[in-house]
Amino acid sequence: MPESLTLERKQQEGLYHNLEERLNKTFPELCGVMFLYCPGPPQLESLVSEFLRQETGSDIEVLKDASTSTLAVLLPGSTLNQAHYQALLLKRHLEETVPEADPRITLTVFPGQVDPTPGVLKQMAESARLGPSSDIHIFTKEEAASEPGRILIVDNDDTIREFLTIRLNMQGYETLEALDGTSALELIEKWEPDLVLTELNLYGIDGLPFINQIQKLPVENTPKIVVLTEQRVERTISQCFQHGVDDYITKPFSPVELDARIHRCFQ
Structure with a gap:
């Protein structure tokens, strides 16, 4: 791939x-x-x-x-x-x-x-x-x-991160990668991405606590959050939107649909 x-x-x-x-x-x-x-x-x-x-x-x-x-x-x-x-x-x-x-x-x-x-x-x-x-x-x-949007990709799967990096770079976005929630939080403070594209199942801090920590960071503009995850439980999806997530996409996913969802976040 x-x-x-x-x-x-x-x-x-x-x-x-x-x-x-x-x-x-x-x-x-x-x-x-x-x-x-x-x-x-x-x-x-x-x-x-x-x-x-x-x-x-x-x-x-x-x-x-x-x-x-x-x-x-x-x-x-x-x-x-x-x-x-x-x-x-x-x-x-x-x-x-x-x-x-x-x-x-x-x-x-x-x-x-x-x-x-x-x-x-x-x-x-x-x-x-x-x-x-x-x-x-x-x-x-x-x-x-207009400058290209900045997207931080957070996933512990090397193949998924590589796929997303190549795909998003093809659309003109700047990207960085993080393996886990802790390093992602550090990168958000230093790099200030426009959007965080993240799995919920991460090493260390993950799930809703990770989402909440992103929104509490002392950055000038809190990044938008798009969840890209294997979790399909309706309760989890509902809780994510209640906690301010901008979109929720389940794996496996359509690359074309992902492109469109990401693009809408930058409108």
């Missing part, structure tokens, strides 16, 4: 570095960039490419992030208004022709709004894939300037 995730991460990074190079060298003039996430329809790349070429009458490029099935669409020469209009047409076309389609789109124009760095392009892709709204989202300078 860790080896496959490492390969997935390298493939992702390669895609976004390739996009940066194409935008800076191949399309030095204005170029609209649209990220589309629409799971389900087969041959989505062909559908999008054919429709937009008919609409614009020009060559466009469609690239795919194989790990997330998010598409990057390059619209050479498009202003922001033109790219937005094409996104509206594409969204309506997919909704009308693909059963139960729920296309999510984030777009911007380079140069202009933001610089096309791999980090910014990855942010845009994740905004399309994990955004809470189906409305077309125009990516702004303010979003590009």
Whole structure:
């Protein structure tokens, strides 16, 4: 599992570095960039490419992030208004022709709004894939300037920690790891993460006492807490929410669902 995730991460990074190079060298003039996430329809790349070429009458490029099935669409020469209009047409076309389609789109124009760095392009892709709204989202300078969230991963399972670290780093988050509750409390004071993603079954202090200790720490901003645990007892889940936990996820878990839950905590 860790080896496959490492390969997935390298493939992702390669895609976004390739996009940066194409935008800076191949399309030095204005170029609209649209990220589309629409799971389900087969041959989505062909559908999008054919429709937009008919609409614009020009060559466009469609690239795919194989790990997330998010598409990057390059619209050479498009202003922001033109790219937005094409996104509206594409969204309506997919909704009308693909059963139960729920296309999510984030777009911007380079140069202009933001610089096309791999980090910014990855942010845009994740905004399309994990955004809470189906409305077309125009990516702004303010979003590009925002610092990545900090997440402390607390779990005594080495494999789980490695999986979560790679997965969250792929989403652009900064991460640190802790093996137990005591070291986690020390790291929270020193590093001040935005969110703690924790198992309840830990060495030393664990469970609700650990949750309570997090909330009593003398830090400027108390981190949000997401429990990721094997405990499925309804009483435990209820008690966690009563003690201020922001979300509760049981193992085994869906990585895609985890991405969405974490993303909502940063909204």
